[in-house]
Each structure stands twice: as C-alpha cells, then as structure tokens.
Amino acid sequence: MNGRTIYLLAALAGGGILPVQVALNTLLRRYVGEPMQVTFVSYFAGTLASLVICFLARYPLPASTSLSQTSWWMWIGGCLGTLYVWSTIFAVPKIGSALALGLTIAGQMIAALFLDHYGAIGLTKYAASPTRIAGVVFVVLGVSLVGYAKR
Structure with a gap:
C-alpha cells in the first residue's frame, strides 16, 4: 500500500460513515424532536467521544499560546458542521x-x-x-x- 492509499481509504471510510450518521440522526429525531435539538445531542455525544479518545491517546490540551495565535474565523468549523448535521436531519424525512x-x-x-x-x-x-x-x-x-x- 503506497502512502496515498491510506488517505484515500480514510476519506472513503469517512464518506461511508455519513449515511449511517444521517440515518441515526433521523431516527433520533423521532424521539428528541426538532432537528437542532438532535444536532445538539449528536454533537454532545461526538464531543464526549472526542474527549475520551484524546484522554486515552494521552493527547495534551492545546497550549493557550497556540490558541491565541488563531483568527476568530478558524473557530467556525464546528458551527458549519452544526449546519450540515441540521440540514440532513431537516431534509432526509422529506427527500x-x-x-x-x-x-x-x-x-x-x-x-x-x-x-x-x-x-x-x-x-x-x-x-x-x-x-x-x-x-x-x-x-x-x-x-x-x-x-x-x-x-
């Protein structure tokens, strides 16, 4: 396997996971309610999973000096992800x-x-x-x- 193959497979696996995420979030909507509420639950669960993985992998917290060097717009990735998750929860039942x-x-x-x-x-x-x-x-x-x- 060449060096690029692992990245191609990772991207393919990430894409393959998305329909499962969408299906699970759509199902969860039946129990939770509004798409944004489901988005919150989904991101909360993802945040907890990320925290556990970082803890188990012993990743240190980012240095405050590193974080202070970022621009404000670099932080909106999570907000954009929220819009993506919400849009699929909103649209899937209808289309x-x-x-x-x-x-x-x-x-x-x-x-x-x-x-x-x-x-x-x-x-x-x-x-x-x-x-x-x-x-x-x-x-x-x-x-x-x-x-x-x-x-």
Missing part, C-alpha cells in the same frame, strides 16, 4: 437520504473545486482543470438522476 446526501456531496464538490482552485483558507492550490470540472459535472448529473427517479 430521502440518497438525494439529501447526493446534494450534500454535489455541494461539497462544487465548493471544494473553488477552494482548491483558489487555494482559499490556506489550502494548497489545485487547478480547476477541465477533467476536475467534468468530474464535478458528472456528480451533479448523477445527483439529478437520483432526484428525478420515480419512486
């Missing part, structure tokens, strides 16, 4: 998990193409080549097929 996640993936691909192309937010630049643009177009077309398929 299904395949279409909701397909649209999520299409949105991710479109945004990622721009972020990569411009090297935004400190990312390494990867040009939006015709091949990469075509790949995103195929993703959008695939999502369109999922959305327009008869039930």
Whole structure:
C-alpha cells in the first residue's frame, strides 16, 4: 500500500460513515424532536467521544499560546458542521437520504473545486482543470438522476 492509499481509504471510510450518521440522526429525531435539538445531542455525544479518545491517546490540551495565535474565523468549523448535521436531519424525512446526501456531496464538490482552485483558507492550490470540472459535472448529473427517479 503506497502512502496515498491510506488517505484515500480514510476519506472513503469517512464518506461511508455519513449515511449511517444521517440515518441515526433521523431516527433520533423521532424521539428528541426538532432537528437542532438532535444536532445538539449528536454533537454532545461526538464531543464526549472526542474527549475520551484524546484522554486515552494521552493527547495534551492545546497550549493557550497556540490558541491565541488563531483568527476568530478558524473557530467556525464546528458551527458549519452544526449546519450540515441540521440540514440532513431537516431534509432526509422529506427527500430521502440518497438525494439529501447526493446534494450534500454535489455541494461539497462544487465548493471544494473553488477552494482548491483558489487555494482559499490556506489550502494548497489545485487547478480547476477541465477533467476536475467534468468530474464535478458528472456528480451533479448523477445527483439529478437520483432526484428525478420515480419512486
């Protein structure tokens, strides 16, 4: 296995976990109530899991000097994650998990193409080549097929 393969597999596994997360959060909504309440419960459980993993791995707390060197906007990643989790809990009961996640993936691909192309937010630049643009177009077309398929 080459050095890149582990990263490809990690990303694939992360993507494979998302539909399970969405399904579990959608099920939890039946018992908890509003999508934002479920989002809170989900993030609280994730926070606890992260805390336990950091403790077991003996990761030290970040130094306050390191944290003070960050910009305010670097901290909104969790807020954006909250919006993602909420959006799937909100949408899945009405449009299904395949279409909701397909649209999520299409949105991710479109945004990622721009972020990569411009090297935004400190990312390494990867040009939006015709091949990469075509790949995103195929993703959008695939999502369109999922959305327009008869039930």
